[in-house]
Amino acid sequence: MKNVAIIMGGYSSEYKISLTSGSVVYENLNKEKYNVYPVHIFKEKWVCVKNNIEFPIDKNDFSTSINDKKIAFDVVFNAIHGTPGEDGLMQAYLELLNIPQTSCDYYQAALTFNKRDLLSVLKPYGIKTATSHYLNLGDEINVDEILKTVGLPCFVKPNKSGSSFGISKVKTREEFMPAIEVAYKEDNEIIIESFLDGTEVSVGVINFNGETRVLPITEIVSENDFFDYEAKYLGKSQEITPARISEELKLKIEQVAKKAYEVLKMKGFSRSEFIIVNDEPHMLEMNTVPGLTNGSILPQQAIEAGIPLPILFENAIEQALQR
Numbered sequence: 159m160k161n162v163a164i165i166m167g168g169y170s171s172e173y174k175i176s177l178t179s180g181s182v183v184y185e186n187l188n189k190e191k192y193n194v195y196p197v198h199i200f201k202e203k204w205v206c207v208k209n210n211i212e213f214p215i216d217k218n219d220f221s222t223s224i225n226d227k228k229i230a231f232d233v234v235f236n237a238i239h240g241t242p243g244e245d246g247l248m249q250a251y252l253e254l255l256n257i258p259q260t261s262c263d264y265y266q267a268a269l270t271f272n273k274r275d276l277l278s279v280l281k282p283y284g285i286k287t288a289t290s291h292y293l294n295l296g297d298e299i300n301v302d303e304i305l306k307t308v309g310l311p312c313f314v315k316p317n318k319s320g321s322s323f324g325i326s327k328v329k330t331r332e333e334f335m336p337a338i339e340v341a342y343k344e345d346n347e348i349i350i351e352s353f354l355d356g357t358e359v360s361v362g363v364i365n366f367n368g369e370t371r372v373l374p375i376t377e378i379v380s381e382n383d384f385f386d387y388e389a390k391y392l393g394k395s396q397e398i399t400p401a402r403i404s405e406e407l408k409l410k411i412e413q414v415a416k417k418a419y420e421v422l423k424m425k426g427f428s429r430s431e432f433i434i435v436n437d438e439p440h441m442l443e444m445n446t447v448p449g450l451t452n453g454s455i456l457p458q459q460a461i462e463a464g465i466p467l468p469i470l471f472e473n474a475i476e477q478a479l480q481r
Contacts, residue, residue: 160232162187162475163197163206163220165248170240171323171344173200179450180237182457186467187235192475195222195229199238199248220255233478234259235471236426236447244447245271245318258481260474261426262446270422270444271318273349277441283421285414286440288351288433292317293338295346301334304350311353314338316345327353354433354440359401361415362429362448362456365477366465370419372412373459377401397455399462403434411439418444425481426474429456 164187166180167173180196187194196207197215204215206222206229213222221230234252236259242248243261246268252259261267270276277287291304305312314337316324324344326337341348358380362373379396401408415430418441429448432439448456450471460470 159193161229162192162194162233162235163231164235164237165197165199166237167198167200168238168240168243169201172239176237176239182450183235183237183471186471220257233475236261237450239447258478260478262424266422266424267446270446273443274317280418285418286438288354288440291350293348308350308352313351314341315349316341317347317349318345354435356433356435359432360429360455362459363415363419364427365425366473370416372416374399374462375401375411376455376459399458407437414439
């Protein structure tokens with residue numbers, strides 16, 4: 159039997175959601191097929207948690223010792239949202255140790271985690287995006303010039319953060335600088351984007367049995383101003399799968415999402431967000447370790463596609479082992 163470590167937690171504001179995602183993976187993996195070990199990754203400690211007892215992880219070879227028996231892991235299931243699981247750090251570390259893991263490679267993780275760089279790489283392939291302006295901490299801020307480029311309302315976002323932490327919708331010039339301060343609390347780079355008025359959809363793309371597969375599309379209807387943290391996790395939104403869109407538009411979105419996945423040489427799970435304006439999908443971002451809680455979008459899409467969660471998670475492990 160293969161030893162599977164499910165890594166969860168992380169160093170960002172998303173650690174609680176990640177712990178839930180990891181627990182859902184743990185509950186759904188077939189214990190008769192795999193020896194499954196939850197591993198909590200925090201700045202202050204890396205520990206394997208068995209029966210509420212913590213066993214330290216040896217970072218030299220990513221192993222642990224339980225009751226004086228050394229356990230090496232054959233494969234790692236990555237359920238860390240944000241750093242260090244979604245930005246390439248864990249991927250690079252595990253690659254150096256030659257341990258397969260379920261998410262994309264380190265370069266793809268680092269690239270997609272940086273919204274600015276992701277969108278600039280995809281643009282030449284005809285993938286549409288919002289009009290944007292970028293700031294690094296310390297840059298001079300010419301408010302009028304920026305607003306002339308992006309218009310009002312606009313979104314101010316941390317460039318590298320997830321779960322809508324630090325994002326503001328800015329409707330007036332007065333709200334602009336406070337929104338910049340909020341975003342800088344999460345990241346030292348900011349992306350300011352024009353408001354796209356259209357239907358928001360979320361598209362899961364996975365590698366299933368060795369083939370790129372686009373899952374049923376989810377339409378997001380937020381009760382709040384946009385799909386923020388409350389809308390994502392506290393029930394302040396409706397997520398409608400499959401989305402209420404025409405067959406023609408569905409095919410167009412699937413094509414764009416699949417193209418992005420393949421152009422980037424992605425592996426494992428991905429979930430991209432688009433806004434549809436005049437029947438044209440505009441990409442906002444791509445998540446490479448999307449939420450895997452029971453309420454999360456990608457699991458909902460998989461179930462709609464007839465893929466139960468135990469099969470979804472087992473496929474991720476088997477694909478990683480084959481790589």
